Amino acid sequence: DADVTQTPRNRITKTGKRIMLECSQTKGHDRMYWYRQDPGLGLRLIYYSFDVKDINKGEISDGYSVSRQAQAKFSLSLESAIPNQTALYFCATSGVAPDTQYFGPGTRLTVL
Amino acid sequence: GQNIDQPTEMTATEGAIVQINCTYQTSGFNGLFWYQQHAGEAPTFLSYNVLDGLEEKGRFSSFLSRSKGYSYLLLKELQMKDSASYLCVEGGFQKLVFGTGTRLLVSP
Numbered sequence: 209d210a211d212v213t214q215t216p217r218n219r220i221t222k223t224g225k226r227i228m229l230e231c232s233q234t235k236g237h238d239r240m241y242w243y244r245q246d247p248g249l250g251l252r253l254i255y256y257s258f259d260v261k262d263i264n265k266g267e268i269s270d271g272y273s274v275s276r277q278a279q280a281k282f283s284l285s286l287e288s289a290i291p292n293q294t295a296l297y298f299c300a301t302s303g304v305a306p307d308t309q310y311f312g313p314g315t316r317l318t319v320l
Numbered sequence: 321g322q323n324i325d326q327p328t329e330m331t332a333t334e335g336a337i338v339q340i341n342c343t344y345q346t347s348g349f350n351g352l353f354w355y356q357q358h359a360g361e362a363p364t365f366l367s368y369n370v371l372d373g374l375e376e377k378g379r380f381s382s383f384l385s386r387s388k389g390y391s392y393l394l395l396k397e398l399q400m401k402d403s404a405s406y407l408c409v410e411g412g413f414q415k416l417v418f419g420t421g422t423r424l425l426v427s428p
Binding site for chain 1: 353360361362363364365368407414415416418419420421
């Protein structure tokens with residue numbers, strides 16, 4: 209079984225809809241991250257969490273919110289989706305930094 | 321990614337050797353990672369350097385010079401499956417900073 213899982217893997221939605229992307233991990237890591245990837249721009253950090261009570265904004269947090277429901281679960285929400293949020297979204301986990309990050313398989317989100 | 325510079329694209333032939341260079345900003349530096357990413361898939365860890373020198377791991381090696389803010393990834397005996405993007409990533413205590421990646425195309 210995969211150590212880091214993401215659901216859904218693909219999602220098509222309409223402008224203005226609320227969307228939640230979920231991430232679960234079985235690696236026992238405290239740190240979890242959400243990134244988006246756009247062609248030519250690389251991975252950009254949206255939010256990160258060092259434990260259940262610690263949530264931090266990344267470089268592109270506007271339009272997104274997160275919830276760390278448990279050590280193993282970290283969800284990303286788009287309160288009102290817009291087309292420029294169409295991207296590939298990755299969740300990742302790590303131990304104490306600097307440490308290797310392990311990525312989930314990604315969620316391809318399309319906002320029409 | 322800000323402050324990380326690597327070539328956008330490289331091509332090489334199966335069986336050859338290729339070196340992918342990366343320069344980064346040295347302030348707040350805590351290590352340099354290399355990740356491999358096939359199109360549409362998740363990045364996967366290749367190597368980590370925190371001290372100067374060469375780290376060898378099978379066909380892949382990674383080099384770091386902290387004083388120069390320079391690293392390279394060396395891929396030997398290239399295989400078709402090595403066609404992918406290679407991400408140079410600067411490690412910090414709180415988060416990683418990803419370069420935009422070098423797309424490597426291996427041809428027969």
